[in-house]
Amino acid sequence: MSGVSYxxxxxxxxxxxxxVGPVRGGLAFGQREQLVGHGRLVLGGxxxxxxxxxxxxxLRVAFAGRVGDDPAGAxxxxxxxxxxxxxxxxxxDPRLPTPLTAIVTTxxxxxxxxxxxGCLSATGLEDVPAGLLAAVRHVHSSSFFLMPRLARSLAEVFAEARAHGATTSLDTNDDPAGHWDRALLDPVLKVTDLLLPNAAEARALSGEVQLAHAAAELTRYGPTVVVKDGAEGALAHTGAEWLRVAAVPVEPxxxxGAGDSFDAGFVAARLRGLDLRASLAVAVACGSLSTRAHGGTAAQPTWDEACAATEPEGT
Incomplete structure (x- = not known):
């Protein structure tokens, strides 16, 4: 690829x-005040x-999206x-506010x-500069079901990126509506190289309960499927073969944000030329190590830290 900037x-x-958290015994409504051990304002999404x-x-990373003209956006x-x-x-966005998320832990x-x-509903194709798609090695998209305008155009975005020689990945994240609209998603999967759901999302998207079967079902639409499975580690399925890597032992x-750090690790490893097993090991290490501090970004590892935490075959 010539002219690559990112x-x-x-x-x-x-x-x-x-x-905020941890909450013990569940949330108490009725205007009751509960005290918790910690509260943080951190970068999210x-x-x-x-x-x-x-x-x-x-990696050299660019971000395309939308925020409001407000203190949260700044x-x-x-x-x-x-x-x-x-x-x-x-x-x-001149009209809509920056999204806000409150997370209550237990x-x-x-x-x-x-x-x-907020402005997630307004994010669309026009927010992705065409020239940028010709200047990257890999394009990743997240929160598919939170950005319906972008979701309807994402297949076009990914196809354009691929035409310029880039690879693509998608983490759908949760669907708050619980619809898991496959009619909307399937055209995107056909131009997606890596699908990166967690275990619950893989089951919801595929209709399969057994995780390896869920991953295999999703590969039929084109992508290699890489499933985050929490304390059980992760698995990857190419359609022809599948493998599993154990979790890295940490005290979380x-x-x-651990799943998002996992995504970063897997994409970084693939862009460095690592094979599937080694990439999966690096990704698991990145997700695990990110849980060492509050918030999604405070404990994200360097490349050397992630590799040091992998099993011997993943270093």
Whole structure:
């Protein structure tokens, strides 16, 4: 590829996360006040966390998306710049606010996520400069179901990127409506090289309960499927073969954004030329190590740290 300016373009969501917890015994309504051990204002959004993780791993990263003309937008823009992400293509919406997310954690590692989508609903094809697609090695998109306008055009974006020699990846994340619209998603999967769901998302998208079967089903539409499976590690399925890598043992402090750091690790490893097993091991290490601090970006590892944490065959 000639004229490449970036290793990675991330098209997705960015917002402040207010993370509070852990809550013990469930949320109490009725205007009761509960005290928790910690509260943080941190950079959030699947796309933004993935972009920061990739930059931390040494990639040249650009971000395309949308924020509001408000203090929340200024906060996330500054946070990404501080982590080495080029935000010159991050659009400022003149009308709609920056998305906001509140995350309530529990002592057992679970969390509830409340998101006000703000300008995510307005993010679309026009927010992705055509020239940028010709200047990257890889294009990643996140939060498919939170950005319906972009979702309807994402197959066109990915096809254009591929025409210029780039590879593509997608992390759909959750569907808050619970519809998992395959009619919308399937055209995108046909131009997606890597699909990166977690275990629950893979099952919802495929209709299969057994995880290897879920991954195999999703490969029929074209991509290699890489499934994040929490404490069980992760698995990858090419359609012809599948493999699993165990989790890296850590004492997690905060699992927010771990899947996005995993995505960053897998894409970075593939762009460095690592094989499937080694890439999966690096990705698992990146996801695991990211849980060592509060928020999605504070503990994201460097490339050397991630490789040092992998099994011998993944180094």
């Amino acid at each position: 290793d990675l373009l991330v098209i997705g969501d960015v917002n402040p996360d207010v993370v 699947s796309g933004a966390i993935m972009a920061c993780g990739a930059a931390r791993l040494g 906060f996330v823009r500054q946070a990404m710049v501080a982590r080495g992400v080029d935000v010159s293509h991050l659009v400022q 002592a057992d590692g679970d969390r509830a996520i409340l998101t006000s989508p 402090l905060d699992t927010v």
